[in-house]
Amino acid sequence: MLANYGYSDGSGDYFITIDTQRCNACGACVMACPSQVLVTVDEDPNDPENDGPVVVAHGDRVRKLRYECDPCKSTANTTMPICVVVCKTFAISHSW
Amino acid sequence: MSVDKQPEFWRWDETNWVNRDIEWINSEYITLGIDIGSVSSQAVIMCDGEIYAYGNMRTGSNSPNSARNALEFALEGATMKESDIHYCIGTGYGRVNVPMADRSVTEIACHARGANFIYGPSVRTVLDVGGQDIKAIRCDEKGKVTNFLMNDKCAAGTGRGMEVLSDLLSVSIGEVGDRSFDIEVEPSPVSSACVVYAKSEATALLRQGLNTNEVLAAYCLAMAQRIWSLLERVGVEPEFAITGGMAKNRGVIDRLCKKVGLEPMKTRWDTQLAGAIGAALFGYSLCRKGKSKRR
Numbered sequence: 001m002l003a004n005y006g007y008s009d010g011s012g013d014y015f016i017t018i019d020t021q022r023c024n025a026c027g028a029c030v031m032a033c034p035s036q037v038l039v040t041v042d043e044d045p046n047d048p049e050n051d052g053p054v055v056v057a058h059g060d061r062v063r064k065l066r067y068e069c070d071p072c073k074s075t076a077n078t079t080m081p082i083c084v085v086v087c088k089t090f091a092i093s094h095s096w
Numbered sequence: 097m098s099v100d101k102q103p104e105f106w107r108w109d110e111t112n113w114v115n116r117d118i119e120w121i122n123s124e125y126i127t128l129g130i131d132i133g134s135v136s137s138q139a140v141i142m143c144d145g146e147i148y149a150y151g152n153m154r155t156g157s158n159s160p161n162s163a164r165n166a167l168e169f170a171l172e173g174a175t176m177k178e179s180d181i182h183y184c185i186g187t188g189y190g191r192v193n194v195p196m197a198d199r200s201v202t203e204i205a206c207h208a209r210g211a212n213f214i215y216g217p218s219v220r221t222v223l224d225v226g227g228q229d230i231k232a233i234r235c236d237e238k239g240k241v242t243n244f245l246m247n248d249k250c251a252a253g254t255g256r257g258m259e260v261l262s263d264l265l266s267v268s269i270g271e272v273g274d275r276s277f278d279i280e281v282e283p284s285p286v287s288s289a290c291v292v293y294a295k296s297e298a299t300a301l302l303r304q305g306l307n308t309n310e311v312l313a314a315y316c317l318a319m320a321q322r323i324w325s326l327l328e329r330v331g332v333e334p335e336f337a338i339t340g341g342m343a344k345n346r347g348v349i350d351r352l353c354k355k356v357g358l359e360p361m362k363t364r365w366d367t368q369l370a371g372a373i374g375a376a377l378f379g380y381s382l383c384r385k386g387k388s389k390r391r
Contacts, residue, residue, distance in 0.1 A: 001241050007249035046204045046241055048378055063249045
C-alpha cells in the first residue's frame with residue numbers, strides 16, 4: 001500500500017509516501033529523522049486485517065510537514081532527505 | 097417587533113432506516129459501525145454482513161453524545177436494543193471518542209471497505225469528499241487499500257465550504273447542484289476554493305454583477321478543480337466511485353467527472369454511510385476470524 005501522508009494547501013503539495021509493502025519496519029528512518037516525523041507502529045492503522053509493524057508518519061506532524069521537514073530540505077550538501085537516504089528498501093519518497 | 101428566524105439553508109436531511117425483513121434474532125454476529133465525522137455522524141448495524149438499520153445525523157459539539165445519538169436514531173423503530181449488539185467499531189475524525197467502541201479503525205480503511213460493499217467489488221478508485229477533508233483511495237477487489245491520500249489540513253473543496261456558500265447565498269444545500277447548472281455561460285472558477293475566503297470571494301462576484309446561480313457555478317467549478325488536483329496524485333482507475341455528502345451535489349460531481357473522464361458508479365444506498373458500513377464490515381470479519389470475542 002502506498003500511504004501518502006501530508007497535505008496540499010494554497011502554497012503547494014507536501015506529501016511523504018511510504019510503500020508499506022517495501023517497509024520492513026527496521027526503524028532506521030525513525031532514528032534518523034531530526035523532527036520525529038516518522039514512528040514505528042505494531043499494526044498498520046489503515047490496514048486492520050494485516051498484522052505486522054510498519055512505519056507511519058506522526059499524526060500531528062503531518063499537518064505541518066513543510067516545516068517539520070525543513071531541516072532536511074534546506075541543506076545544500078544533501079540531495080535527498082535523510083529518511084530517504086537511510087531506507088534500505090527504498091520505501092520512502094517525498095513529493096516536494 | 098418579532099424577528100423571524102432565518103431558515104437554515106445549510107441544513108441537510110437526517111435519515112434513518114430499519115430493514116424489517118431481517119430476522120436479527122437468528123443472526124450469528126450483530127456488528128455496529130459508528131462513523132463520527134466532523135459534520136455528520138452515522139451508525140450502521142449489520143447482521144451477518146447485511147445492513148439491518150442505519151442512522152445518519154449531524155455531529156453535535158460532543159463526540160460521545162453524537163455516537164450515542166446516532167445509535168439511538170438508527171435503532172428508532174427497531175426491535176433490537178443496544179445490548180443485542182456483539183461488536184462495535186468506531187471510525188472517522190472522532191473515532192477515539194466513541195464510548196461503546198471495542199476498537200477503532202481509520203476512516204481510510206473503512207471507506208474503501210464500505211465503497212466495496214455499496215458499489216460492488218469492481219470499485220478501484222474511491223473519492224470521499226466529507227465535511228472537512230478529502231480522501232482519495234485506490235483499492236483492490238476486496239476493498240483493501242492499495243494507495244491513499246487524505247487531506248485533513250485544508251478544508252478547501254469540502255462540504256463545509258458548500259455549507260458556508262449555501263448560507264451566504266440563501267440557497268438550500270440540496271438545490272445547489274441543480275441551480276449551478278441553471279446558467280447560460282459557465283463562469284470562470286473563483287481563484288481558490290478556500291472556505292475562509294468563500295464568503296468574500298462570493299460577495300465580490302455578486303458585486304461584479306453575477307447572479308446567484310453563476311456564483312454557485314463558479315464556486316462548484318473551483319471545488320471540482322481542487323478535488324481533481326488531489327485525485328490526480330493517487331491516479332484514477334475505473335470503476336470510479338464517490339462517497340460522502342458531496343456525492344449528492346451534482347454541481348461539483350458533474351464538473352469533476354468531466355475532468356476525470358469517467359462516470360461515477362450509482363448506488364441505492366446513502367453515500368454518507370460508506371465509512372460506517374465499512375466499520376461494521378470490519379467488525380464482522382474480525383468476529384468471524386475469531387480475532388475478537390463477541391460481548
